Amino acid sequence: MAMPQMPKWYDDDDQIVSCTEKVKVMTKNLNELYQMAQDAFEDALLMGCSEKQLHEYLRDLMARPKKPHQKTS
Template sequence: MSMPEMPKWYGDDGQIVSCTEKVKVMTENMTELYQTAQDAFEDALLMGCGEAQLRAYLQELMAGLENPYRKA
């Protein structure tokens, strides 16, 4: 499996993020995140960690991200 195709990005208001520079930064960030996660995943497998547990933890890790910009 490889990195999924980049989606069109939308704001919470439903408007598409169309600024070329913003889309470029998102693509770079998501590509870097994918590669870092892939490297960590492979390292853990080589160290004998279970694949199912690794996948579950990575999902938990992403779900636990906090939005510091959330409006009160």
């Protein structure tokens, strides 16, 4: 299965992120993340791990990143 199409990115104020370089970095990072997840998933299946458990773990893993800092007013 192919990676989903990239959405238009918005900031916290619902303004579109239009900087070409920022969008390029985001696209590159998410493509790399997808490929790493795909590789890990395939390796785990080859080792006999449960596909259902892998999907559950990857969902949990992606829900964990937190914003490292808050904007100051």
